[in-house]
Amino acid sequence: LAMTGTAKKMQPSGKQLNQFELNFLDSCRKIGFSDETIIRSQSYANQIVKQIMPYAKKDRYNRISNYPRYTPLNTEGSWYPTPPAFFSPVEPYFNTVRPFFIDSAKAFRSVPPVPYSKEKNSPFFKLLTGVYTDGGSGLTAETKEIAAFWDCNPFALKNEGHLLIGLKKISPGAHWIGITGIACQKAKVDFSKTLQIYTVVATGLTDSFISCWDEKYRSNRIRPETAVRNLIDPNWKPMLQTPPFPEYMSGHSHISSTTATILTYFFGDNFSYKDDVENKYGLKSRKFKSFNKAAEEAAISRYYGGIHFKDGIENGVKVGVKIGEYIVNELQANKIKPLK
Template identity: 75%
Template sequence: MKHFLLCAALLLCLGSCKREDKYPELTNKDIAGVLEQMTQLMIHDVSNPPLAARFYAYSCISGYTVLSLNDSSVVSLKGVFNEFPEISSPPDSGAYSTQLSAILAMTGTAKRMQPSGKKLDVFEQRFLDSCRRLGFPEDVITRSQSYATQVVKQIMGYAKKDRYNRISNYPRYTPTTDEGSWHPTPPAYFAPVEPYFNTVRPFLIDSAEAFKSVPPVPYSSDKNSEFYKLLMANYIDGGSGLTQENREIAAFWDCNPFALKNEGHLMVGLKKISPGAHWVGITGIACQKEKLSFAKTMEIYTIVAAGLTDSFISCWDEKYRSNRIRPETAIRRLIDKKWKPMLQTPPFPEYMSGHSHISATTAAILTYYFGDNYSYTDDVEEPYGLKPRRFTSFNAAAKEAAMSRYWGGIHFMDGIINGVNVGRAIGEHIVGELKTNGIKPI
């Protein structure tokens, strides 16, 4: 009898160990590799900034969920993210790699969500070939893929319920004719981007209006008005007052996926990443610098991507409520018909500054994880011809990103200041949620 019980216990132990990773370790660079491929697709598809953040979020959530289903130390997102469902672990069909499944869940989600997602098939195949060279057995790769596919299906169900798919059914947004309201700007006069993004379900804040800004300074053509003073500041500091350093900072944080350049009779699109992509890149720099574990890196990416999405939802809610005119339009109307800002004006209302907003949110999250006064070199823009910049903290980087919009001539100062204030408040709220749910810094 004792022999029978011992054998039964041994079999139970072997069964419970069936899913443990006994294969080569993947690293945080593998996670970063998926996100970089997603970024390249976003550039190809000209994905707008709020939507790009949403793509990152759900892809990271899929990878993170695989880890949480297989590791009790990884906090489940149920009860942390709004309306996050109970995700069931796929049936036990033999040995698989949790880390490999997590990567494949990321690519699987991105393939289904991004317009050109099928292009990730090539990247995924190359990645799997590299896993084979590392020593992953073919049957383990197959089961890891099957596990990932079943998790992706459930996460896609969660994504479908965030209401983004309803936006295409809303009436086409038409800019108002009010004198102080936003109007499309040259050179392409793009239609407004994501006017209904505030209807999307956020992850960690209660609603789009949960962190409402103070109203912007109202438009006025009176030369003694507060608005005209803001306008003159933009005209001077965004023109003849620009220093070489101002120009370098504005270019470094431009992150405008809609940028165009006239070349003769042609209008050429410039290859640029979105603001969220820049901060996802910064997240990777810190994770790799600290040599963080695969699981911790996935967690930080997931929270950063969710925070970016929430920050965009909040900011876009205010943009289309206040619907304020851009400096370029107002200066040409009231001061100088030939004036051009250094940066190309993005196709959506001015107030508040989106880059200021999302940068402050992300800086608060990264400061929680890595600490204040965290020094790093930001080389995210180097592939796009811009020199790396050194920062002494995430908050210092966020402050510079915010000011870049003023020197670039595309935002008024109150839009920048209040963008930072609201963005920081959202970041601090998210940090509070992390603490409440036992999600700890490194």
């Protein structure tokens, strides 16, 4: 109730949660909750909402719409919108939002990306030919499955004649929220601890995205799809549709590493599980021996999908881990303990 009450005030589409809330209360009555308990719960939830909203209003997200429209840089090697829809860049000012754990978006910076170059013996061109091959003709059934499983692109489209139809997919963050739920259910975590773990994961994801987006729009690096078409093969298409924002660093690599570090703290390393989050979107489950193994696969999936360079992935992992470790240190300092 606190979640829906907050979301109804923060989201433009918040009213759509009214029916969800009614259905939830009906389910509570069916399993034995009395009207008195429900009324008390609603009152307590409203108190939580009143505490959260003033804090949320100061996070600076509501100022983003006041910034000038972002225009891609007209310089060689810089990001430019990609097909099929050539979307405007997503959240170019997200680095201005207040984080939860880290001090600022600039607290964890990466080394710069490999410099753009047209020279065929340059480090950049080697990165480019690598993703062109491994994200193209070098794909196997296994690497295709990995790329599809971790695609998580809510902006994906498909062509239907002269129309572009949106595909129903979850975001990378939502995928890891789903994994958190799977882990809590498998470990039979009680309600209070489950809420705590979800909260840490959600706020950790946010901080990781803020940090990553700070780098994306500082580096403004060209996507493999654009560079390959300009320098190697004008007809090349990566397996995955390229998301509408700069390449460096890989967001999925970044946030997956942060979240895996947090979940490993709570559940321990070598916590095996079956990830069925993507079943409802027509993809098979995948089994993992640990959260870190899952994060490694999520990271390399962007290379197989043809949407990221190797250095964008590898450095995304490094910074994501550092943020995760920082958050774990904060948890320990505040005596938030892992599961026994």
